[in-house]
Amino acid sequence: MARYLLTRAWQSALTLLLSTIVVFVGVRALPGDPALALAGEDRSPEALEAIRRHYGLDQPLPVQFAQYVERMAQGDFGVSIRTGTPVSSMLTTALPVTVELSVLAILIAAALGVGAGVLAAVRRGRPAEWLANGLALIGLSVPHFWLGLLAILYLSVATGLFPASGFVPILEDPVDNLHHIVLPAVILGTGLAAIIMRQTRSAMLDSLSSDYVRTAKAKGLRPRAVITRHALRNSLIVVVTVVGLQLGGLISGAVVTEQIFGLPGFGKMTIDAVFQRDYPVIQAVVLLTAAAYIVINFFVDLLYSVIDPRIRVTGDPA
Amino acid sequence: MTTASAPVLEIRDLSVSFPTETGTVSAVDGVSLDLAAGEIVGMVGESGCGKSVTAMSIAGLLPGSARVTGSVRLDGTQLVGARESALRRVRGREIAYIFQEPMTSLNPVLTVGRQIGEVLQVHERMSRRAARARAVELLTLVGIPSAAQRVDNYPHQLSGGMRQRVMIAMAVACGPKVLVADEPTTALDVTVQAGILQVLRDLRDRLGTSVLIITHDLGVIADIADRVVVMYAGRVVERAPVDDLFAHPRHRYTAGLLSASPQPGRHAGTDRLTEIPGLVPVLASQPDACTFADRCPAADEQCRAAAPPLEDVGGTDHVAACWHPCLTAPTAAQEANR
Numbered sequence: 001m002a003r004y005l006l007t008r009a010w011q012s013a014l015t016l017l018l019s020t021i022v023v024f025v026g027v028r029a030l031p032g033d034p035a036l037a038l039a040g041e042d043r044s045p046e047a048l049e050a051i052r053r054h055y056g057l058d059q060p061l062p063v064q065f066a067q068y069v070e071r072m073a074q075g076d077f078g079v080s081i082r083t084g085t086p087v088s089s090m091l092t093t094a095l096p097v098t099v100e101l102s103v104l105a106i107l108i109a110a111a112l113g114v115g116a117g118v119l120a121a122v123r124r125g126r127p128a129e130w131l132a133n134g135l136a137l138i139g140l141s142v143p144h145f146w147l148g149l150l151a152i153l154y155l156s157v158a159t160g161l162f163p164a165s166g167f168v169p170i171l172e173d174p175v176d177n178l179h180h181i182v183l184p185a186v187i188l189g190t191g192l193a194a195i196i197m198r199q200t201r202s203a204m205l206d207s208l209s210s211d212y213v214r215t216a217k218a219k220g221l222r223p224r225a226v227i228t229r230h231a232l233r234n235s236l237i238v239v240v241t242v243v244g245l246q247l248g249g250l251i252s253g254a255v256v257t258e259q260i261f262g263l264p265g266f267g268k269m270t271i272d273a274v275f276q277r278d279y280p281v282i283q284a285v286v287l288l289t290a291a292a293y294i295v296i297n298f299f300v301d302l303l304y305s306v307i308d309p310r311i312r313v314t315g316d317p318a
Numbered sequence: 319m320t321t322a323s324a325p326v327l328e329i330r331d332l333s334v335s336f337p338t339e340t341g342t343v344s345a346v347d348g349v350s351l352d353l354a355a356g357e358i359v360g361m362v363g364e365s366g367c368g369k370s371v372t373a374m375s376i377a378g379l380l381p382g383s384a385r386v387t388g389s390v391r392l393d394g395t396q397l398v399g400a401r402e403s404a405l406r407r408v409r410g411r412e413i414a415y416i417f418q419e420p421m422t423s424l425n426p427v428l429t430v431g432r433q434i435g436e437v438l439q440v441h442e443r444m445s446r447r448a449a450r451a452r453a454v455e456l457l458t459l460v461g462i463p464s465a466a467q468r469v470d471n472y473p474h475q476l477s478g479g480m481r482q483r484v485m486i487a488m489a490v491a492c493g494p495k496v497l498v499a500d501e502p503t504t505a506l507d508v509t510v511q512a513g514i515l516q517v518l519r520d521l522r523d524r525l526g527t528s529v530l531i532i533t534h535d536l537g538v539i540a541d542i543a544d545r546v547v548v549m550y551a552g553r554v555v556e557r558a559p560v561d562d563l564f565a566h567p568r569h570r571y572t573a574g575l576l577s578a579s580p581q582p583g584r585h586a587g588t589d590r591l592t593e594i595p596g597l598v599p600v601l602a603s604q605p606d607a608c609t610f611a612d613r614c615p616a617a618d619e620q621c622r623a624a625a626p627p628l629e630d631v632g633g634t635d636h637v638a639a640c641w642h643p644c645l646t647a648p649t650a651a652q653e654a655n656r
Contacts, residue, residue: 218414218415219410219414225436
């Protein structure tokens with residue numbers, strides 16, 4: 001087990017370094033000159049030169065990269081070219097919003113998806129299954145930016161049940177915070193919920209017809225124990241895999257959702273930065289997204305070994 | 319053991335059919351069978367003859383689509399048509415099962431101790447801790463060495479034979495009256511098979527459990543059973559004490575089965591095994607005819623016109639459903655060799 005963890009941690013670190021290089025090179029391959037964008041009215045060669053020198057843009061790329069990594073290691077992601085504020089302080093205000101939105105969306109999606117999936121499998125061929133399948137199809141095929149707009153129209157503007165936009169930090173007022181974020185989280189979670197539901201349903205159908213479920217029934221267990229302890233526990237392996245694979249989609253979905261609901265999160269920060277060619281911000285954002293992805297995958301792998309004892313021995317032949 | 323005492327399990331005229339997309343399929347037709355206390359009865363037949371369906375229907379484990387008629391009484395209590403909650407109290411406590419594939423029949427994500435303990439928690443209201451302790455005793459009982467460590471193992475960490483012993487430990491946890499073993503040794507090596515059969519015999523001797531063992535392997539039957547029931551196409555075609563059946567098979571199908579299996583001394587040298595031509599038919603309904611007629615060397619018009627009843631064919635408690643039972647020769651093969 002320890003060896004397995006070590007291997008996975010080392011792989012994760014390597015992936016992180018590679019993504020750093022890709023991000024660094026990628027941003028510099030973008031068309032457009034940040035010095036030009038910063039110079040504003042005064043576009044004299046001297047002024048541009050001064051700007052480049054000030055931000056280190058006149059150095060060769062490898063030097064820029066070395067400096068970048070060194071500063072990053074100290075938690076310094078540079079200063080936003082556009083606003084002049086440190087990127088790290090921008091992140092400390094934006095990140096909690098996105099993290100809260102994503103975590104809430106995953107929780108909602110998992111609860112809805114697993115619940116509906118189990119129900120659809122257990123009530124196979126009955127109205128409950130058709131309903132779950134129909135809802136999943138809608139969840140999958142309707143783009144959530146449109147769903148978000150509909151929600152704002154009907155649940156915010158028309159009825160005033162939820163605020164249409166804005167955000168209140170959780171530490172300031174937890175209730176108001178939830179009030180603001182629950183609608184975006186539901187919208188963001190719909191696609192994921194649909195995918196989880198479908199995977200849960202098919203995995204449950206498999207395990208419900210398995211030999212070990214027959215054994216569980218032959219032992220005289222109650223249907224609920226058979227379903228949760230025996231069938232669902234085995235189905236979760238598939239579900240966790242799917243959730244892990246879908247998290248990338250969730251992050252990009254968060255960008256769109258934040259834009260629609262005017263949440264001052266990571267996504268809004270990203271879009272603003274891309275339009276402004278704010279290199280330091282883009283670098284930080286992309287890198288952090290990559291890091292989040294890597295870390296999440298690491299935890300998904302850990303979760304596997306918790307759910308499925310057979311995986312525990314794979315990395316540890318002893 | 320004989321059937322003299324009142325039977326623990328009494329199956330009368332049990333029929334099972336399944337609706338399918340192409341119409342109804344009849345799987346079991348009018349099976350009757352008694353199981354006395356401490357008796358081991360073997361049920362034998364080819365794949366698809368209705369052995370497993372019969373076994374599963376005893377404790378109502380067939381899918382909801384199955385149509386079951388007839389009667390299954392456990393110590394006088396009717397199980398066919400009983401409420402699901404009543405059946406749950408019987409399953410695992412009074413009637414326990416052992417299945418063919420010990421790898422897939424155990425849950426891969428739970429420790430074997432947990433899976434054995436579960437039965438005790440449900441039926442004996444034991445705490446998880448007490449159930450685990452009892453699981454260690456049960457593992458020892460079925461011959462698993464260092465049971466105290468093995469109890470925390472997952473199924474994949476055990477060998478096939480060990481897993482089947484775990485299944486047995488799970489089955490006997492509550493001291494059931496009846497143990498139904500559906501092909502318990504089929505997936506195992508021959509040497510391991512012998513060990514498993516020994517465990518079953520020991521349990522019968524120590525706990526007085528009645529065992530219904532289902533197999534297509536006549537060697538297993540000869541090894542362990544007191545009595546044998548031969549099934550063909552959903553019907554019981556012959557029933558006899560084990561020695562009597564092997565020495566004097568009366569139904570033509572039984573004779574065919576015996577000459578299709580190798581037996582020491584008999585087929586040594588040039589003698590070849592005789593196969594029964596054709597396959598077990600899949601029947602939409604049970605015809606009023608002998609279902610074996612199409613594969614039978616002795617079949618005539620009578621066999622195709624009326625179903626033969628199970629009748630006494632001599633010997634103690636030896637019945638067969640055949641219009642033209644084998645008379646003297648032990649097997650068709652020997653008959654041919656004369």
